[in-house]
Amino acid sequence: MAAPVNSVVKVLPEGSAVSITSFQRKTRGRLISIPGTRPSVQNGQLLVSTGVTSLDFLLGGGLAVGTVLLVEEDRYDSYSRMILKYFLAEGVVCRHELFVAAAQDNPDDILQELPAPILDDVAIHKPAEQPRLSCEPQNSLDAMKIAWRYQNLPKVQSALASSSRFGHYYDVSKTMEPEIRQAAKCHRFYLPEHPTQTSPIHSPMLESYSLLLKSLQEVIQREGFGVAGPMLKSRNILRIGLHSLGSALWGDDLSYHDNPKYxxxxxxxxxxxxxxxxxxxxxxxxxxxxxxxxxxxxMGSITRLCDNAIALESFKGSERETNPLYKDYHGLLHVRQVPHLNCLASQLPDHKDLAFKLKRKQFSIERLHLPPDLSETVSRVSRGELAGRATVASACGSSTSGNKHLDF
Amino acid sequence: MYTELNSILSSTPDSFTQGEFILVSDRQSDASFLIHHFLSFYLRARCRVCFLGLVQSFSHYNAVSQRLGVSLAQAKEKGQLIFLEGLTESLSFLIPQETSTESQAMDFLRDPTVSLRHLYEFIRTSVSSSGGGGEGGAEEWGPPVLMVDDLSVLLSLGVSTGAVLDFSHYCHATVCSQLQGNMVMLVRCSEEEEVDDGDDEGSERLLRGLTHRCSLTLHVQGLPTGYCRDIHGQVEVCWRRRQGDAQNTQRKLFQYKVNDKGASFFARGTSSAVL
Structure with a gap:
């Protein structure tokens, strides 16, 4: 499949450089090779991890660069905030740049709550990229040595491990060490620090949103994230986390007016x-x-303007909390939209009955129950035979053998 | 271009009805695969296509069309395709800058209470200029085709339903009646059918208004029985032909599955997954 696509891509004229967007074909993705990204197996787009491994799986391998993931918050904004923090923490570990915007909490507070990466991941990154950390030598002293002869080898091994696995694991019970956090370059947008004046122009946009959009564009232009801009020798990914858009604190009246002005x-x-x-x-x-x-x-038109959309429905405060069906889970996860990008057929999830739970250290998404097996690959004949055999084995007479007449 | 859909609609790139207004709509599903079908269909039919891509970037449409065997970049070079990329055009209006040398087509973003007149002017000039781009009339293109993906995003950008309906009426008069060309528009509706009639604004009203005018509707829905991996939804095809005085309407319902290089359409209940 890849070969014809590649040849076709090369045919494209060089003059169309302006219209090139961030959806990278497989060939270009390999050329750029940014840490923390990988090309999609399905359509060759550049993917980044959300930080939650099961969510990556759900989204077809990860978030495509250039897309928006909409998370519909649960009632107390505890789990959706966690997904946002996972996403930012993954950016810190992968050395991506961050852009955090919020109106309620200071972005610094959100950054301070980032979950700590689990130790073997830290061991991968610290010696390779941050040899000057003060806590690092103690760690290496404490670490048990299996064989001193292999002391020089782990660098190669850890690189292999990190390339085969996409995304990292995090311990939500601990927060990330400030040294790691501060190593990442982060742009903040805290709405109360930006004075808004009511604009005289009759614009459909709120002042707060246009300020945010403007500062985003400034960051993208200044730091060279634009695809059309001059090719720098090292490209990086900008991870944008926008918290609680549409809430009243952004100056939006969607949430408390039946007929909102904006x-x-x-x-x-x-x-x-x-x-x-x-x-x-x-x-x-x-x-x-x-x-x-x-x-x-x-809400439907908001969803359609994002590429991926998931909704979290927490059991907190609802009668479902005590329902024995849901006793293992903390809430339901609904997939509202999957992206159609650069391809006709989108990566559809197997089924949509999904639930999430917060384990002691980890947030994970699981299937609530198995779907009926109705795929094209299943062989119907064998199932019919099985059913027939079962009736013979149970030997419960004519009532079940009647089923056989229904087989065709 | 999906051959199965061509046989359902009984049209081929060599022979198709002119002056048609095709409305593509969806609910709880994504009908954009039909837009890709019509785009490649009309490009193969050697029509002059004016495409308003409001929701996706050019490279997206180009990548999908490559799989369907049509190169948009080449068509654009030859002057067969006029592509308005709404996303890049809109940025200069949404983020005001000092140097504004852009076209006026998307200027409704600055003030949505004004009508979509400049957008219509853009369409009219690009549709009616017959082969102005090709020097010496090297290539002769067929009837003009206007495609919009998608119309309901204009509502999200603050344009009123009445203005969008006016816009589509003007386009219909110019493209279909005057120039005997075709028009394909996509409207995406919200999840559940609106039962309350008090709030009449929005995509429902737009859909009703356009259904009244069009000659062929393709309405894509999710399966009423719920999500299925192997059947992506159903398409209701509805012809409204005016033969003499009598207007006869014909409906057909198909289920469909989109795959990598096309889509397959089949009668209800005859998916290979359940047979």
């Missing part, structure tokens, strides 16, 4: 965000308190 502010912002991301090496996670937005049609 009805199109958020959708217009998301359109602009998509336009920015499509032409740059960046990827965004946006959380929206969707349970506050009563208008489902509006």
């Amino acid at each position: 009805r199109h502010a958020l959708t217009t912002f998301l359109y602009g965000l998509r336009a920015l991301l499509r032409s740059s090496l960046s990827v965004a996670v946006v959380t929206v308190p969707s349970h506050l937005i009563q208008d489902r049609a509006l």
